[in-house]
Amino acid sequence: MTKHTPFSVSRRRALAGAAAIAVAGAPAILRAQATAGRLVIVGGGFGGASAARAARERFPAVAVTLIEPAASFTTCPYGNLLIAGRYSDTSPITFGYDKLIARGVAKVTDTAVEIDSAKKTVRTSGGQTIAYDRLIVSPGIDLKWNAIKGYDEAASAAMPHCWKPSLQPVTALTDKLKAMPDGGVFIMSAPPNPFRCPPGPYERASMVAEYFKKAKPKSKILILDSKDGFSKQPLFLAAWKQLYGDMIEWVSSNNEGRVVAVDPASMTVETEFGKKHKGDVINIIPPQQAAKIARDSGLTGGGDWAAIDTRSFESKAARDVFVIGDANAAPPMPKSGFVANNTAMRAVAVAGAQMTGGTPPKALYFNTCYSHVGDNYGISVVGIYRPNADGSKIDEAPNSGGISAREATADIRAGEATYADGWYRSITDYMFG
Ligand SMILES: Cc1cc2nc3c(=O)[nH]c(=O)nc-3n(C[C@H](O)[C@H](O)[C@H](O)COP(=O)(O)OP(=O)(O)OC[C@H]3O[C@@H](n4cnc5c(N)ncnc54)[C@H](O)[C@@H]3O)c2cc1C
Known part of the structure; x- marks a missing residue:
């Protein structure tokens, strides 16, 4: 072995x-x-x-x-x-x-x-x-400072990442969202692959929408993405429409979504071909490395x-x-x-x-990524993997894994949210209990 x-x-x-x-x-x-x-x-x-x-x-x-x-x-x-x-x-x-x-x-x-x-x-x-x-x-991970022009640790005070709690707690974002007026614009820059937690940015956008729906319903969410697709995309897009109407807009990389520069002073981000977007709260999730x-x-x-x-x-x-x-x-x-x-x-x-x-x-690896998309609304993707014979790569086990169904009852979505809570309780209990 x-x-x-x-x-x-x-x-x-x-x-x-x-x-x-x-x-x-x-x-x-x-x-x-x-x-x-x-x-x-x-x-x-x-x-x-x-x-x-x-x-x-x-x-x-x-x-x-x-x-x-x-x-x-x-x-x-x-x-x-x-x-x-x-x-x-x-x-x-x-x-x-x-x-x-x-x-x-x-x-x-x-x-x-x-x-x-x-x-x-x-x-x-x-x-x-x-x-x-x-x-x-x-x-x-570490964040790659200045991979997006102007986005360094100082800029992250005005435009938080909240992607590494030891560096910046998630409260840096919640404080700004609470202070934002109703009708404001929340911008997120989502990173290129590979990065920590592929569905994480889209779960975060969902949770911002859940907050806006309750507290600031006239507000908008703009996701500017460095990719042309993302984890559980069809499920997220359908759930966003169902739960939040047209509150969330996702812009792919090939539609000029990739953020290349930021200006914290004017609270603007610039995408690949020079288009500028101004936000009231801006969450930059930069490229990452070990x-x-x-x-x-x-x-x-x-x-x-x-x-x-x-x-x-x-x-x-x-x-x-x-x-x-x-x-x-x-x-x-x-x-x-x-x-x-x-x-x-x-x-x-x-x-x-x-x-x-x-x-x-014998080696066999598992993953389940749960995402909360709304109140009592969860989705997931499961993967089962094996190393190859010489240890040079990992393959998905044939006919294994899967993703939540496109069409599902409210009970099934609520059940997935409950499973997610159970996963979180059991893994943190294993680590620290
Ligand atoms: C918003 C968000 C949501 C997420 N949700 C999920 C989810 O629902 N499910 C899921 O499975 N994953 C989720 N993830 C991903 C998950 O957090 C990471 O994949 C996981 O933390 C990786 O574990 P790790 O041990 O590599 O790093 P970490 O858990 O970050 O641990 C690294 C530790 O190493 C320490 N350290 C660093 N450098 C040194 C050093 N030089 N000396 C000593 N110690 C050091 C740090 O202080 C830290 O405690 C999410 C991530 C984000 C950002």
Whole structure:
């Protein structure tokens, strides 16, 4: 399966001895777990927190260290629902690490700044050097500042992205929407592929429409897109018509939808052939790339995303390093929290087997992307995927997966919204419960 053979018993004993020496000065919790090897995880979001929990449960003899700078994690999923006014602040979508720590995960509250895959260490900005036997990297995305002319971090104060909660909470957008007069124009610039959460911009437009319908019914939504199509497009377009009339207008790339420049001072955006649009609230979702630590450590090979062996999620650039979540390139799987969690399971299964001498099960990957389109109105797309024999690509399993039906009763749409809520509760409970 992977390019490594499982460890022999004598190698495992040697590794266990090395691990015991390496953690001699470590906190008691770390000393207690370290017998079969050291798994270090960079990033405590969907991929990293899932990997930490899975590793503690499946490989209790492996010492698990999670490097994450924040004291708590606010999810992107369900952030859009705050825009609709379904709750009033980010507390329902914010989680602490205390339960993971209680499960025996050693949390290092710091930022990883260097991965030395030859010495098998991670250096943090606080000056710690942490040794690993296997490393899982799940740092998510960075935004590409100035890929849209004029759109840098300063401009994002006037024209929020709200695509990375640690950088800008979704309240940056809700505050502006609340202050906007009825009859105003909300503009969204949707990014080119690949990006975090393919249906996310369109769920967000839906949630803005839900809010406008209740609070500012004369307002309009203009989506300027860098693409000619988007995830679940026919379902979104039909639902928008049904629920919001002509409130939402979507402009594709080939109809001059691609935003190329912004001017925060005049609150205008400019599209490819020089057309300018003025908005009262503007949400720019810029092009994206793997987070800095993945790029700086050579895992992306100078490109935007980390190349991986699709059978294991082990990096093609660094042995014993696994890159999961949004930071890797694993098409046709989307960059989703569901996939980050699912591929965390795979990386842990392979890394854990390598450290303890077992054999990982056959690889099969899943995704479901739910979207809320309105009150009690949900839609979804499901994909089931397999790596190919040499780990160079991922294929959709034949005759699997699917998308919500074009025609469905209100009960079915309401049911999908309920399933979405159940998914969110269960995945966050797995990560942080
Ligand atoms: C609006 C929106 C809605 C979405 N809705 C859904 C949905 O309904 N369903 C779904 O499946 N997905 C959804 N997603 C996508 C989902 O949020 C991402 O795919 C998922 O978070 C990716 O997980 P990750 O582990 O790669 O990154 P993240 O979850 O972002 O976690 C990365 C973590 O790494 C940490 N980190 C970064 N750099 C370092 C470093 N150098 N050292 C240490 N730690 C570091 C960060 O602090 C962060 O905690 C949505 C996204 C958006 C923007």
